[in-house]
Amino acid sequence: MLKRFSISLKKNLLANFDGFIRRCRYSNRSEAVRDLIRKALVQHEWEADKNVIGVITLVYDHHYHQLQEMITQLQHDFHKQITSTTHVHMDHDNCLEVIIVRGKAVEVRELSERLIAIKGVKNGNLAMSSTGKNLH
Secondary structure, three states: OOOOOOOOOOHHHHHHHHHHHHHHOOOOHHHHHHHHHHHHHHHHHHHOOOEEEEEEEEEEEOOOOOHHHHHHHHHHHOHHHEEEEEEEEOOOOEEEEEEEEEEEHHHHHHHHHHHHOOOOEEEEEEEEEOOOOOOO
16 A cells, blocks of 8 residues: 655755656656665665675686686685576676675675675676565
């Protein structure tokens, strides 16, 4: 069941928000506000060290000395947090590794930070989510 509420915003903030809505292609303000609230709740779950799920992406040059071995070893160290991995050959030199992770937020974040910090990783990112129990 939907509940209505109202908010007051200064003119400039509302204009910026309406621009955000257009750029992100939301159908209306309510949908944009709901999405922002969900994102804030997911962020809170991560900060509260709840059980979470996420995706780690890594881009790296597979020719870099022992890089693949270091990535694999770290994944074995965190095997309880890893649900699945996918390895994609982007071109002759570069690879994309996509790692689906779940568990306590602090453990997932530690794995992500350690993988991204390995020398030779060109780019890395952790996309966070949760099971969505509180996001209805």
